[in-house]
Amino acid sequence: xxxxxxxRSILGEIVGGLVLAFLVMPILxxxxxxxxxxxxxxxxxxxxxxxxxxxxxGDASWVASLANSAEVAVLATVFSVTIGTSAAxxxxxxxxxxxxxxxxxxxxxxIVPVIMISISLYYVTRTIGLYGTPVGLALSHSLLCLPxxxxxxxxSLKRLDPNLVRAAxxxxxxxxxxxxxxTFPAIVPGLVGGATFAFVTSFDEVVISIFIxxxxxxxLPVKLWEQIRVEFTPVxxxxxxxxxxxxxxxxxxxxxxxxxxxxxxxxxxxxx
Amino acid sequence: MSxxxxxxxxxxxxxxxxxxxxxxxxxxxxxxGEFLTLLGPxxxxxxxxxxxxxxxxxxxxxxxxxGSRDVTALPPRARNVGMVFQNYALFPHLSVFENVAYGxxxxxxxxAELRSRVDTALTxxxxxxxxxxAINQLSGGQQQRVALARAMVIEPDLxxxxxxxxxxxxxxxxxxxxxIRRLHNEKPRTTIYVTHDQEEALVMSDRVAIMRxxxxxxxxxxxxxxxxxxxxxxxxxxxxxxxxxxxxxxASSGQVGFKVEGYAGAWSLPGGAAPLERGVALLLARPETxxxxxxxxxxxxxxxxxxxxxxxxxxTRLRLNTGQMVWMRRMNAPPHELGKRIRIMxxxxxxxxxxxxxxx
Numbered sequence: 089x090x091x092x093x094x095x096r097s098i099l100g101e102i103v104g105g106l107v108l109a110f111l112v113m114p115i116l117x118x119x120x121x122x123x124x125x126x127x128x129x130x131x132x133x134x135x136x137x138x139x140x141x142x143x144x145x146g147d148a149s150w151v152a153s154l155a156n157s158a159e160v161a162v163l164a165t166v167f168s169v170t171i172g173t174s175a176a177x178x179x180x181x182x183x184x185x186x187x188x189x190x191x192x193x194x195x196x197x198x199i200v201p202v203i204m205i206s207i208s209l210y211y212v213t214r215t216i217g218l219y220g221t222p223v224g225l226a227l228s229h230s231l232l233c234l235p236x237x238x239x240x241x242x243x244s245l246k247r248l249d250p251n252l253v254r255a256a257x258x259x260x261x262x263x264x265x266x267x268x269x270x271t272f273p274a275i276v277p278g279l280v281g282g283a284t285f286a287f288v289t290s291f292d293e294v295v296i297s298i299f300i301x302x303x304x305x306x307x308l309p310v311k312l313w314e315q316i317r318v319e320f321t322p323v324x325x326x327x328x329x330x331x332x333x334x335x336x337x338x339x340x341x342x343x344x345x346x347x348x349x350x351x352x353x354x355x356x357x358x359x360x
Numbered sequence: 361m362s363x364x365x366x367x368x369x370x371x372x373x374x375x376x377x378x379x380x381x382x383x384x385x386x387x388x389x390x391x392x393g394e395f396l397t398l399l400g401p402x403x404x405x406x407x408x409x410x411x412x413x414x415x416x417x418x419x420x421x422x423x424x425x426x427g428s429r430d431v432t433a434l435p436p437r438a439r440n441v442g443m444v445f446q447n448y449a450l451f452p453h454l455s456v457f458e459n460v461a462y463g464x465x466x467x468x469x470x471x472a473e474l475r476s477r478v479d480t481a482l483t484x485x486x487x488x489x490x491x492x493x494a495i496n497q498l499s500g501g502q503q504q505r506v507a508l509a510r511a512m513v514i515e516p517d518l519x520x521x522x523x524x525x526x527x528x529x530x531x532x533x534x535x536x537x538x539x540i541r542r543l544h545n546e547k548p549r550t551t552i553y554v555t556h557d558q559e560e561a562l563v564m565s566d567r568v569a570i571m572r573x574x575x576x577x578x579x580x581x582x583x584x585x586x587x588x589x590x591x592x593x594x595x596x597x598x599x600x601x602x603x604x605x606x607x608x609x610x611a612s613s614g615q616v617g618f619k620v621e622g623y624a625g626a627w628s629l630p631g632g633a634a635p636l637e638r639g640v641a642l643l644l645a646r647p648e649t650x651x652x653x654x655x656x657x658x659x660x661x662x663x664x665x666x667x668x669x670x671x672x673x674x675x676t677r678l679r680l681n682t683g684q685m686v687w688m689r690r691m692n693a694p695p696h697e698l699g700k701r702i703r704i705m706x707x708x709x710x711x712x713x714x715x716x717x718x719x720x
Contacts, residue, residue: 251449254416257436258443259463259514269462273453 115332121325129320140322150327153311156222157291160307163226164233164290169283171230172237173275177267179238180245194238197231205231206299213300220302228300229290236289237282244278245271277346284342288335365392366427366517366550368413373422375408382408384574385422393548395541397561399597400571406554409571410520413552415439426517437466442511444521448503450495456482456506457491463514481513482506484543501532508540512549519551525560537563558598562586570594587710592717595644602650602686604643606713611636616713618643622682623660629713642714645706647675647689652702659703662686664696678704 117131122140124133144150172194179190197205209228210219218224248271256266294309301310312327368390375383383405390396398406411417413424415436424432431439442463450459460478469477482488485505495503504524511519521540525533541564544551555561561568562582569579570593578590582598589595592603606627610617615628616636620643629643653659662678665685669675674695676688688704696702 249447249449251445251447252451254414254436255443255445255449255451255510256462257416258414258439258441259510260437260440260466261462262437265466270451273451 118325118328118332122322122329124322124325127321129322129325140326144323144326144330147323150308150311150323153306153308154330156301156305157307157309159222160226160229160297160305161287161290163222164229165283165286167226167230168233168237168286169279172234172282172286173241173279175234176238176241176245176275176278177271179242191238191242195235198235202232202295206296209296210299219300220304222305225297225300225305225307226290228296229293230286232293232296233286233289236285237279240278240282240285241275242278244275248274280342280345284338288338292331292335365548367392367394368518368550368552369423369425370409370413371423371425373409373412373419373424375405375412375417375419381574383412383419386575388569388576388579390550390552391566392550395544395548395551395553395564395566397553397555397565397568398571399555399558399561399568401556404571405574406556406571407522408574410522410552410554413518414441414443414520440514440517442514442516442519444504444507444511444519444524446523446526448507448524448527450503450506450510452495454495455491456487456493456495456498459495459506460491460510460513462510467514477513478509481509484512485509485539500528501536504528504536505539508543512543517550519549521551521553523555524553525555525557533560540564562598568598570597588712589644589714592642592644592714595712595714600647600687602645602647603714604645604680604684604686605682606641606643608636608638608641608713611638618713620660622680622684625658627658629708629711636713636715640716642716643706644712644714645686646710647687649707649710650686650688650704651690651707653705657705659705661701661703664698664700664702667695667698669695678702 120133121129121131123136123138124130125135125137125139126133175190175194179187179194182190205228209231213219213224213228218227252270252274253266256270261269292309293307294313297305297307297310298313301307308327308331312324312331315321315327316324370386370388372385372387373383374381374385386405386409388409398409400406408417412419415431415434415438419432422432423430426439426441451462454462457478460481461474464474464477478491479488482491485508487502487505487509490498490502490506495506498506504527507524511521524540525536528536537560544564553561553564565582567579567581568585569576570585571577572593578585578594580588585594585598589598592601595601595603605621606618607621608616608618609626614630616630617626617628618641619626660680662680664676665679666677667674668677672691674690674693676690676696678686678688680686686704
């Protein structure tokens with residue numbers, strides 16, 4: 089009996105490990121590929137070199153796309169955090185029936201196929217003159233970023249003791265002051281968490297970007313995609329490594345800020 | 361020092377949540393500087409009334425008046441009411457000092473004055489040295505006192521406390537009860553205190569309003585409520601009581617004649633505040649008003665079931681003919697033998713007849 093269970097759990101561990109490996113290995117493979125000396129992708133590299141990094145950062149079009157990505161991601165983060173936080177606060181005050189409807193609406197971009205969103209946004213942005221602009225792309229990305237902000241901030245809001253708000257009101261504070269001095273400090277962990285997700289989501293988004301970016305707002309993932317269709321050089325691996333590295337750094341930073349804030353405020357980590 | 365104190369009046373205040381009635385139209389006057397306690401079990405409406413006073417809840421009907429100002433339609437921030445919450449509700453990201461200073465900063469009090477008022481308030485609750493501490497560095501009792509200081513420093517017209525000692529252990533609770541009463545004596549301010557703990561109510565209050573099912577059953581000083589309860593509910597809510605079923609034969613004159621269930625013989629007592637009718641009623645005799653009957657005087661026969669020594673007090677549990685247990689409590693009395701038959705009598709000056717308790 090116990091032997092069978094043990095065998096099963098070992099098998100489970102092997103399968104789990106393999107799944108993880110299949111998921112992670114290709115991602116990590118870009119790192120050695122980017123330091124390859126040869127002119128083609130080869131893993132493991134026969135000789136190491138950082139000459140492709142030189143080429144990446146020496147090429148104005150790559151650097152411009154990286155800058156575009158950063159600009160769009162920052163804008164998308166600002167948009168989605170502003171709108172998402174207001175939405176989360178509003179949703180928290182709705183009666184329960186309306187609340188689930190509103191949450192469903194906010195989360196729907198995660199369910200609706202991205203290609204459909206892209207096509208409709210393509211027409212809309214063309215009509216109103218936002219096509220190929222960083223602002224237009226950032227607004228489009230905000231659709232995908234919003235759910236993360238609303239969910240993260242919503243979790244923080246749920247943990248906020250309603251008596252704290254009442255205490256502040258009772259002491260004479262108006263709505264804006266209550267938000268600034270009580271609500272905001274309490275939702276900082278959720279805000280940072282949501283902002284990190286929003287930034288990363290926008291930074292490596294590719295489907296919407298291909299449709300909306302045009303020439304004016306060509307982001308790194310779009311440039312990478314175009315490049316790979318023409319030739320598959322180690323510069324592509326460098327670009328992928330840059331995206332991977334930035335994403336990871338942001339997550340680690342965001343996580344540290346969130347945990348520190350959570351410890352200071354005495355609430356739990358909103359990411360858990 | 362605030363020069364004028366304000367009374368508070370609730371006029372025909374009512375509130376229901378859907379089909380549940382939390383407050384029946386209720387009238388209540390609180391004198392300037394009075395410490396009034398709302399005492400009752402959960403669901404009796406006491407917290408609803410407190411939240412209406414603070415402005416966190418809108419009444420369905422009626423008026424709330426503080427001083428001469430009708431505040432019914434005003435939001436909490438316009439009422440100048442101090443509130444102490446059961447869970448303290450201290451701002452976790454602010455220091456002790458900033459927590460207490462919060463209401464003063466809202467009022468744009470100048471820095472020097474703010475500093476001295478916060479320091480005074482913290483000294484008053486004996487936390488003078490704790491200003492720089494973070495909230496999570498304080499014990500429950502200390503947090504409770506910070507909450508008190510935060511509510512008092514704004515010189516509220518009305519101070520509200522919602523079971524503020526509920527989360528403290530028994531020892532600490534007794535200490536803080538006396539502390540709150542001391543603060544009130546030093547500087548009386550109109551206070552409404554909500555609790556379900558009768559001892560708290562008796563120790564601290566000028567007057568107690570006992571609530572049940574959204575109405576005030578009786579209001580009075582602790583002594584009045586203890587000595588002259590209007591019904592059996594009040595009697596059993598405040599202090600220990602023996603309630604003996606009796607049959608009222610004659611309630612027409614000032615003296616009410618009655619028989620005790622399970623015993624022969626007729627008794628009489630002066631009529632109480634509540635009108636009695638012929639029929640079933642209850643005789644209230646507090647344990648300390650019961651004593652052994654004299655040799656040849658009338659009394660009720662009872663069997664000694666248990667004796668408990670509480671220091672100088674001896675509590676004796678007695679079984680009546682009907683099987684009902686009653687307690688007798690006496691100072692410095694020799695204990696009775698277990699199983700012995702004795703005759704007991706109530707103090708006619710202290711015993712009261714109460715109407716039969718109808719289930720609400």
